[in-house]
Amino acid sequence: MDSLIQIRRDLHQIPELGFQEYKTQKYLLDQLSQLPQDNLTITTWKTGIIVKIVGKDPTKTIGWRTDMDGLPIIEETGLPFTSTHEGRMHACGHDFHMTIALALVKSLALNPPNQNVIVYFQPAEEGPGGAEPMLEWIKLERPDLLPDEIYALHIAPEHPVGTVATRPGLLFANTSELFIDLKGLGGHAAYPHKTRDMTIASANLILQLQTVISRNVDPMESAVITIGKMTSGTVQNIIAENARLEGTIRTLNANAMNDVKKRIEAICKGIEASFECSISIDYGSMYYEVNNDEECANKLLSFAEQFEDCIPVLSPAAMTGEDFGYFLKEIPGALFWAGANCEYGLHHAKISPDEKLLQVNAKFVEQFLRTL
Numbered sequence: 001m002d003s004l005i006q007i008r009r010d011l012h013q014i015p016e017l018g019f020q021e022y023k024t025q026k027y028l029l030d031q032l033s034q035l036p037q038d039n040l041t042i043t044t045w046k047t048g049i050i051v052k053i054v055g056k057d058p059t060k061t062i063g064w065r066t067d068m069d070g071l072p073i074i075e076e077t078g079l080p081f082t083s084t085h086e087g088r089m090h091a092c093g094h095d096f097h098m099t100i101a102l103a104l105v106k107s108l109a110l111n112p113p114n115q116n117v118i119v120y121f122q123p124a125e126e127g128p129g130g131a132e133p134m135l136e137w138i139k140l141e142r143p144d145l146l147p148d149e150i151y152a153l154h155i156a157p158e159h160p161v162g163t164v165a166t167r168p169g170l171l172f173a174n175t176s177e178l179f180i181d182l183k184g185l186g187g188h189a190a191y192p193h194k195t196r197d198m199t200i201a202s203a204n205l206i207l208q209l210q211t212v213i214s215r216n217v218d219p220m221e222s223a224v225i226t227i228g229k230m231t232s233g234t235v236q237n238i239i240a241e242n243a244r245l246e247g248t249i250r251t252l253n254a255n256a257m258n259d260v261k262k263r264i265e266a267i268c269k270g271i272e273a274s275f276e277c278s279i280s281i282d283y284g285s286m287y288y289e290v291n292n293d294e295e296c297a298n299k300l301l302s303f304a305e306q307f308e309d310c311i312p313v314l315s316p317a318a319m320t321g322e323d324f325g326y327f328l329k330e331i332p333g334a335l336f337w338a339g340a341n342c343e344y345g346l347h348h349a350k351i352s353p354d355e356k357l358l359q360v361n362a363k364f365v366e367q368f369l370r371t372l
């Protein structure tokens, strides 16, 4: 237990953004090199790592996937092992996810499973998305690293430690990033009539975007448009020539995503006309929804029922995104929420998940995979 906590704290101190997980990869490779290597093969892909553990009497290959990246957040936990990377934080639990994956490799290296197991340390889950290109590379270059079934977890602050919350079918949303650039005409703050003010245009655009959710999406369905970042202008007494909105769109299926995008484009055309500006839209990266295989999700729930430290919960779907959805598009499997019992939610600068979840989930995952 102590070593799991130490590993989590070490990883917590070195959060890196997507595809920049160099120190994280080095740390993990170093940990992996200390294990008996007899039945392990370790492959790197960009900043990710794929570890194959050869089973004793395999009839299939089981996959386990963890994400690796942190977020551009200034940590405010005040913890003694706070991030040493200014402006970067593991605020989505990937330090916990990686520690559990390492613990899994360790147990399987010391006591080999019957089936083959492949553990995927996947970069860039928060963006721009590592699962899709990692999987494409595996299919093209290393089909021997494809599993028959695959699983993953994500910490859930709102649930007590030991919770295994999942459901057959749709668990997480379809997502698309959203970047909108507005260009008008800047000028002196005292002469607004001679300018085209992009602070005012972008403020109007943000409000109109929310009408897509309240007035265009069927109320019996669901969608989210969040603008997480807005930048405009240069200084207090100059009217802004440029503005940029950065956000994300969440829907429950691809058709709804297309409908929402069409409305966003129509609204932007209206803003262009009314504020005499030009607007360009970039959808950044998109994530396929997390669709759990029915049998695999039920296997997780039934195992959690028998497992002494676990509380199985039939979870509702959530508007979170996860590029693990790309694995599940091709391979049967399931993702579950692992209770983390903490006051602050995911992506909050003060999130501090309960470290007890490490031991409970490391044991649960290892024992569950051995039953497959």
Ligand SMILES: CC(=O)N[C@@H](CCC[C@H](N)C(=O)O)C(=O)O
Residues within 6 Å of the ligand: 092, 125, 126, 127, 154, 175, 176, 177, 247, 248, 249, 285, 287, 319, 320, 321, 322, 323, 346
């Ligand atoms: C579990 C989680 O929090 N995932 C992220 C995934 C982000 C995808 C992409 N960068 C986007 O914002 O659309 C989430 O924000 O749900």
